[in-house]
Structure formats: C-alpha cells, structure tokens
Amino acid sequence: MSDSLETKTLQDRLDRLQELTEFTENCKKQLNDIFESLGWSPDYKQEAVEQCPYDPDHIVPVRSMEKHKASCRLRKMGYSAEEQAEMNDPSVCYENTSVRSFIMDKSTQHQVILQARSAAPLMRMEGVFWQGQYSGQPVDVPQNHKRTLCDLTVADRLALYDHVVGVLGQQRDAASTSNEDLYVDLVSKLQKDDKQNEPKTHLELMAEMRDYKRRRQSYRAKNVHITKKSYTEVIREVINVHSDELARQWREEENEEESTRSEHSSHRRRLDERRSASSESHHSHSRGHRSRERSQDRESKKKRKKRERDSRSPSDHHHDRKKKKKKRKEEKEK
Template sequence: MSGSLETESLQDRLDCLQDLTEFTEKCRKRLNDIFDTLGWSWNYEDANQEPLEQCPYDRDHRVPARSLDRHRLSCSLSWMGYSAEEQADMVDASACYQNSVVRSFTMDKSTQQQVILQARAAAPMMKMEGVFWQGQYSSQPGDVPQNHKRSVCDLSVADRLALYHHVVGVLNEKRDACEPSGQDDLYVDWVSKLQKGEEQNEPKTHLELMAEMRDYKRRRQSYRAKNVHITKKSYTEVIREVISLLRVPALTRKTAPQPRTEQR
C-alpha cells in the first residue's frame, strides 16, 4: 500500500514538472517572437547608461561617478559609526564661504595625530599646576570628530586646546602671506582710479570701497541737522510761521508811541 502511494506521488511530481517545463518553453518562445518583432536582443546594453564606480569603503556598493563623492562621504561616516540621525544633523558649511574672505582649515587624521603627539611630547611628564601634562593627552588619537558630541567624547581638553592653537597658527600664517603691506598703497595712482568711469565693469578694490564709505559718512555728518526745524513740519505750518514772524515787526511799529510835536 505504501509503495503504491509513493509511486503515485512521484508520478504526480513528474507530471507537474513536465507541465511547468512546457509552460516555460511556451513563454520563452513567445518572448523570442516578441523580441524578433521589435528587433531586440537578450544581450541589450544601454549606451547611455552611466558607468558605475566601486565604493572604497564597501566593495558591494556600486554608484554612478557623478554621485561617488556624496556616497563616499556618507559611507565613510557610517563606517566610522555615525548613525543616520547624526548624519542628518551635519551641515556642510563650505558653500557659505566660497565667495567670502573667511579662511577655513580642514583637519585630517594624520595632522590631528601629529599635532596631539607633538603637544604630548612637549608637555611635562609630571602633574604641574596651570599646564597640561602628558597623561592628559591621548596616546593614540583616533579619527577626526565630525560633530561636537564626538569631539567631546573622543578628544580630551588638552587635545582640543592643542588642535585649536595649531589651527589658529596656520590661519594666521595664511593671513600674513595674503595680506599686502601698508607701503603698497603709496605707489597706487589714486587719481586714475577715482576718475574711472561707470562704463568700466571692473570690481572695486577693498580700499576703494573703504574710501567710498568714508566719504559717505562725511557727507552724512555735514548735511545732518541743517534742516531739522522744517523736516517734521508741513508746508502750511512753515508758511504760518513765516507770516507770524513778518507780522511781529509790523505790529511793533503800529503800537509803538509816536513822538509828540510841540508848537510854539
């Protein structure tokens, strides 16, 4: 009895497999006819498809070349342990300083490690009042913190102070290198610059803008408060005051006692 049931179940499976095979063959034949009608091929490749680049942090990630930089930044933050909420709170402020004179500094891991280790080597080995000693510095600095929370957790107070002094020193050197000397203004032809017509579209220098602001302030101070007594009065009030001022001498002459003439 059991042998017959096994034979029937096996035969049913074989019949089902045969039906599925015939169905798939019919579908394949129908698709081949459609492809032949449209002139398509199974190995169709889109010529306009963008080439995909491999992510340096995850080999399974393949993204278009145009979005590789954005993906690399997001993937590096995820690799360093930053959550999606922390990444959403991060704001890239570099676009705000593209056309400004504000100087910026980008800290990398090797520079951070070098600065902290140099400050640690220069610090005293024993505790001293008023200065940081070597035990307050990190012996093996990690990655560069990307938000305030990580900077407080991963870096000590001594580490942050050393990095602050390093960044300020580098920016001061850049400022001194880019800042022109005060004697360069002595050799500028200011007459030709001031007579420059409006048809010229050359951008004004910083010194020209400062000179215009100075002249504007001087004119503002010289013209201020010269007509305060009439700026807040209407035309009728001004005329009324003028008439009253002219009537005062006339009334004075009219009411003044005239000298008596004596007849002899």
C-alpha cells in the same frame, strides 16, 4: 541519385532555418510584451558604475559616487543616519567671502597632539596640562560636537585650537605683507633714506632704545617660570605641590573624624536624656498609680462602712448607743 540527395539536404536546411526564424520571432515578441508590461524600453543603455573604495560590495553609478563615498565613510566611522542628517557642509557659506578656513585630517591632528604632548611636563603641575592628559593613539577627525567631546580630551582640543589659530594667523600676516607692498609711498621712503644718512638726535636715540626694550619684552618666553628654572627647583615645586595636597587631604580626614565623634557624642547624650526622661516618667507614673490605689481603697472602705450602717435596723442603732454610753460611764468611774 546524387542530385536527389543534394536537393533533400537543401530542403532540410531551409526547413531548419525557417523553424529557427520562427523561434527567434516568437522570443522577440515575448520580450516586447514583457517590456511593455513593465514600462521598459529595449533601447535602454546601462549607466557606468564604479566600486566604492570603502565597501567593495557597493557598486554605485559614477554620477552619485561622491555623495555615496561621503555617506559610506561616515557610516564606516560609526555615525548613524540620524547624525548624518544633522550634519551640514559649511563650505557653502564661505565661498564668496574672505573668511579663511582650515581642513584638518587624521595625520595632521595626530602630529599636533604629539607635539603638544612632547612639550608638556612629565608630571602633574598646577595650571599646566601634563603628558598624561593628551591622547596617545590617533583617532579620526570628529565630525560633530558630541564626537569631539568623546574622542578628544581637553588638552587635545586646546592644542588643536592653538594650531589652527596659528596657521590662520600666519596666513593673515602673509596676506597683509603682500598687500602692503602695493601701498608703499616711494617719496616718503626716499626721504626716510635721506634722513638716515644724517646723524640721529638724542630724542631719536631714546625712542629707539625704548622700542628696543619693548621688543625684547614682547619676544620674551611666555613660560619663563619653567624654562628659567633648574631641574632641582622644578622637582622641589612638584614635591611642595604633592605635600600641600597630602596635607589638605589629612586635614579633611581629621575634620571628618571630629564631625563623626561629635555626632556620636551628641547621639549618646540624646539617648541618655531619653532614658532619664523615661525613668522619671515611669517613677511619676508609678507614684500616681499608688496614690490612686490608696484613694480607691479609702473610698471602698467608706462605702463598705456606709453599707454596713445602712443594713442595720433602728433597734440595733439604739442598742449600740446604749453600749457606748455604758462604756463611757465605766471609764469615768475608773
């Protein structure tokens, strides 16, 4: 009894294993068909990917992460795809040359602007940038010319230019001093040291004094017109500048008022001339009209008399002549 049960369970397990094997084979066949239709390979190995530091939703392969980070950073800063396409990396042009370059970051840019702002005067002065012309908030480093003009003021750009020129100048001086040590003429140096032990002549003393004066003049402060003046003198100059500006504005307003008054007077004169001309033309027109009416009346009277004479008969004319003769005789007799 037990042997029959064991054989039955064993047979059931074998049948179930056969079914599972057929099912897996069928699934593999279906997957292979799908791969063949799509042109894929079942031996594909997934490439390693990383998460973008600027956007956590971006999962990018490791081989293209640097390129993606540069593009994503510019996109986060507000640069469009067209602006990114116009940008070029100039570092390739300076790889095998002696041209020095300087990379500016956001913190360095802000520190340079703050230093220039603290050194600037508090109030507006002619020929000098004052503190109100510098940016107070840190901005991203511009990546093209348009952003440089929009995000940075004229004073900011000048301060950054002076900083970059100063840093590169220091690097150039350091490189030149390090190279000069390789070309030191030891013989001339020893001879010079020997000569220094001897007393100096009058011409050498004069040359040293001349060089000393030149050096003092060259190291003199460039802004001596500000540093050597007291607070009262600086405030007096500021007041004079504002007074000159107010006087200039006052003169401009007076000139504008005079021009407006002259324009009004000329306009009034033109109106008066137009009125006088119109009145004269009206009077002349009325006189001409009256003279034309008189001439027309005279002509109409003449025409009427002529028509009356033409309408009479010859006998009437003869009778009228007799009356006139008789009337003249009576007048003579009287």
